Amino acid sequence: xxxxxxxxLVDMTQYLLSHPHRLxxxxxxxxxxxxxxxxxxxxxxxxxxxFELSGFGRIETVAGAAGGVIYIPTMSEEDAVVEVENLxxxxxxADDRIxxxxxxxxxxxxxxxxxxxxxxxxxxxxxxxSKATAIMTxxxxxxxxxQMVALYMNIPFVIVRRDSKVTEGSTxxxxxxxxxxxxxEKMELTKSSLPQGSHVLIxxxxxxxxxxxxxxxxxxxxxxxxCAGISVLCESDTPDREIDFDYQxxxxxxxxxxxxxxxxxTLGTMFK
Amino acid sequence: xxxxxxxxLVDMTQYLLSHPHRLxxxxxxxxxxxxxxxxxxxxxxxxxxxFELSGFGRIETVAGAAGGVIYIPTMSEEDAVVEVENLxxxxxxADDRIxxxxxxxxxxxxxxxxxxxxxxxxxxxxxxxSKATAIMTxxxxxxxxxQMVALYMNIPFVIVRRDSKVTEGSTxxxxxxxxxxxxxEKMELTKSSLPQGSHVLIxxxxxxxxxxxxxxxxxxxxxxxxCAGISVLCESDTPDREIDFDYQxxxxxxxxxxxxxxxxxTLGTMFK
Numbered sequence: 160x161x162x163x164x165x166x167x168l169v170d171m172t173q174y175l176l177s178h179p180h181r182l183x184x185x186x187x188x189x190x191x192x193x194x195x196x197x198x199x200x201x202x203x204x205x206x207x208x209x210f211e212l213s214g215f216g217r218i219e220t221v222a223g224a225a226g227g228v229i230y231i232p233t234m235s236e237e238d239a240v241v242e243v244e245n246l247x248x249x250x251x252x253a254d255d256r257i258x259x260x261x262x263x264x265x266x267x268x269x270x271x272x273x274x275x276x277x278x279x280x281x282x283x284x285x286x287x288x289s290k291a292t293a294i295m296t297x298x299x300x301x302x303x304x305x306q307m308v309a310l311y312m313n314i315p316f317v318i319v320r321r322d323s324k325v326t327e328g329s330t331x332x333x334x335x336x337x338x339x340x341x342x343x344e345k346m347e348l349t350k351s352s353l354p355q356g357s358h359v360l361i362x363x364x365x366x367x368x369x370x371x372x373x374x375x376x377x378x379x380x381x382x383x384x385x386c387a388g389i390s391v392l393c394e395s396d397t398p399d400r401e402i403d404f405d406y407q408x409x410x411x412x413x414x415x416x417x418x419x420x421x422x423x424x425t426l427g428t429m430f431k
Numbered sequence: 432x433x434x435x436x437x438x439x440l441v442d443m444t445q446y447l448l449s450h451p452h453r454l455x456x457x458x459x460x461x462x463x464x465x466x467x468x469x470x471x472x473x474x475x476x477x478x479x480x481x482f483e484l485s486g487f488g489r490i491e492t493v494a495g496a497a498g499g500v501i502y503i504p505t506m507s508e509e510d511a512v513v514e515v516e517n518l519x520x521x522x523x524x525a526d527d528r529i530x531x532x533x534x535x536x537x538x539x540x541x542x543x544x545x546x547x548x549x550x551x552x553x554x555x556x557x558x559x560x561s562k563a564t565a566i567m568t569x570x571x572x573x574x575x576x577x578q579m580v581a582l583y584m585n586i587p588f589v590i591v592r593r594d595s596k597v598t599e600g601s602t603x604x605x606x607x608x609x610x611x612x613x614x615x616e617k618m619e620l621t622k623s624s625l626p627q628g629s630h631v632l633i634x635x636x637x638x639x640x641x642x643x644x645x646x647x648x649x650x651x652x653x654x655x656x657x658c659a660g661i662s663v664l665c666e667s668d669t670p671d672r673e674i675d676f677d678y679q680x681x682x683x684x685x686x687x688x689x690x691x692x693x694x695x696x697t698l699g700t701m702f703k
Contacts, residue, residue: 165440166481172444173487177548209438215445255623258600266599266624270587275578276449298571299590306547306578315542318571322594327538328530351527352538 167192167202175206175218175230180287180313184227203228214238216284232311233284240430242277243409247424249274250410257421263393263412265364269303278409279307282362282390285407285429286312291360291387293317293353295375297346304392305362312360317352319375321345327352331381338368338401346374348382357384366394369402376404394427439464439474447478447490447502452559452585456499475500486510488556504583505556512702514549515681519696521546522682529693535665535684537636541575550681551579554634554662557679557701558584563632563659565589565625567647569618576664577634584632589624591647593617599624603653610640610673618646620654629656638666641674648676666699 162170171188188199207218216233220226234242246268250256256264268274282304294316296305302318309316321344332347353359361375372389379386389406396413408427415423434442443460460471479490488505492498506514518540522528528536540546554576566588568577574590581588593616604619625631633647644661651658661678668685680699687695 162481162484165436165477166484168437168440169444169478169481170485172441173448173485176445176448178545205437206441209434209441212434212438213442213445255600262599264599264623266621267587270581270589270624272578272582272585272587273450276582299574299592302571302574303578306544306575309542310544310548313544315539315544317542320571327534327536328527349538351536352542 162192162194164198164202167194167198168205171202171206175210175228176215178313179216179230179232179283179311182221182227182229184225187227216287231287232280233287234280236430239281239284240426242281243426243430246274246277247410247426250424251420254420257414261414263365263395263414263422265300265393268392269300269364275303275307278304278392279311281409281429282308282407283311285390286360286388289358289360289387291358293357293359293384294362295319295348295353295359295379296362297321297371297375300364301362304364308360308362308390316362317348319346319348319378331378333374333377333381335370335374335377337370338373344370344374346371346378348378353382353384355383357382358387359384360387361389363391364393366391366406366408367397369400369404372404372406373402390429391427434464434466436470436474439466439470440477443474443478447482447500448487450585451488451502451504451555451583454493454499454501456497459499488559503559504552505559506552508702511553511556512698514553515698515702518546518549519682519698522696523692526692529686533686535637535667535686535694537572537665540664541572541636547575547579550576550664551583553681553701554580554679555583557662558632558660561630561632561659563630565629565631565656566634567591567620567625567631567651568634569593569643569647572637573635576636580632580634580662588634589620591618591620591650603650605646605649605653607642607646607649609642610645616642616646618643618650620650625654625656627655629654630659631656632659633661635663636665638663638678638680639669641672641676644676644678645674662701663699 210218216231219229294305294309297319305316327349329350330347334343336343391408393410393412394408407429411425411427413423461468482490488503491501566577566581569591577588599621601622602619606615663680665682665684666680679701682699683697685695
């Protein structure tokens with residue numbers, strides 16, 4: 160389809176947005192639009208500038224015969240702080256966030272596509288250079304966040320499960336201790352779902368004692384894989400947490416009856 | 432930010448793609464780009480034409496003072512058939528799809544962002560006019576599909592669970608019979624997660640006997656909600672299925688030892 164600049168820009172914008180972290184060759188665009196290489200280069204200059212101005216992320220140029228462009232979704236720290244402050248505001252505006260047992264209710268946020276897009280983009284942006292080849296999370300509440308990060312990073316996501324009802328072939332299972340209660344629990348991952356030697360970004364919705372994430376870290380070793388980073392949407396304010404991993408949280412939750420609604424939210428470690 | 436046509440088209444494309452099924456007023460764009468209404472109208476004419484040509488979907492114009500444009504992601508049936516045939520080809524090219532107990536392995540597909548985008552868009556396109564206000568699925572394997580459809584339809588998704596370990600406030604639980612085995616199982620949904628009077632699109636990864644979907648249908652009644660449609664990625668070829676609901680499948684799976692790899696895949700009911 161030989162088309163002019165304006166419609167070409169519309170199509171290229173969509174193409175790059177839906178193929179993040181993929182090298183797209185100039186010749187691909189040349190043949191897609193039946194246009195000269197020089198025209199495509201000019202298009203890309205416009206796209207590059209506007210992608211940065213609009214805050215979509217950056218378009219990197221890879222030189223050489225096998226060269227092309229790669230769209231990397233990013234968000235400036237300034238914009239990320241504004242978005243997380245909006246999330247905090249939304250969380251604070253609802254009553255009944257604190258559930259029996261001290262659990263913090265997040266499900267409304269994790270089922271809202273517009274909020275998930277923002278959370279996913281913030282985390283994907285932070286780990287854009289991590290060279291992660293896969294994302295790992297644990298069922299069920301980590302899944303929506305992990306899936307959004309996977310969309311922006313364009314890598315697969317695998318789901319560790321606590322039960323073994325789901326029948327999907329042979330699994331690797333490990334035991335892990337939940338911090339606080341010191342119960343020993345089991346988690347498992349389907350063998351075929353994660354290739355050996357993966358570099359894995361671990362994602363979860365909430366960090367309490369750290370037992371679940373310690374478990375996922377152990378799981379990585381069973382797959383001869385390495386950890387590219389650990390990120391959670393929220394962490395509890397637990398000064399004496401005994402963990403042996405680094406992580407980045409978007410929001411810190413302090414629970415205390417002295418606060419207005421029983422809790423106070425502040426920016427997490429990602430913004431320190 | 433006062434900007435020229437080319438960069439404006441780049442920004443508008445991204446804005447509409449990431450806000451599907453939302454009315455965006457012309458005055459919003461006028462103030463976003465500090466441009467005349469006539470220029471924005473011309474931009475939208477270009478976008479409208481190219482969105483259809485590129486197969487992103489359609490941009491509808493809503494006239495009047497409160498008017499604007501709405502981007503509806505759609506895929507032509509022709510394109511959808513090509514995409515599903517590609518999915519079938521990918522599924523057929525792997526060995527070991529048939530697991531012990533006759534389960535059909537789909538997890539690799541459901542963890543791949545590029546495949547999920549296509550599946551999500553095909554289903555969202557089919558139900559674009561359904562006026563659904565929410566999506567319902569059951570943990571865990573339906574979640575990735577439901578979330579993608581939710582992104583394209585821009586409505587929240589809720590997750591019904593089979594266990595009750597997850598602590599997120601009061602729940603409504605129902606019993607349902609699994610077809611075939613005739614076991615009675617329990618499923619539950621957090622009360623606050625689905626508003627009364629919702630119009631709900633039910634999504635799952637696989638339709639076997641239909642017990643799970645019958646259960647989700649019963650769950651809808653508990654929330655005084657109605658069903659906007661039912662869609663599954665795959666269905667087993669079960670001629671004597673006793674169900675009282677309509678559904679659309681993308682792929683039909685026939686399992687039989689006489690086939691090359693123990694199964695044969697054909698286009699589902701969505702394309703009949």
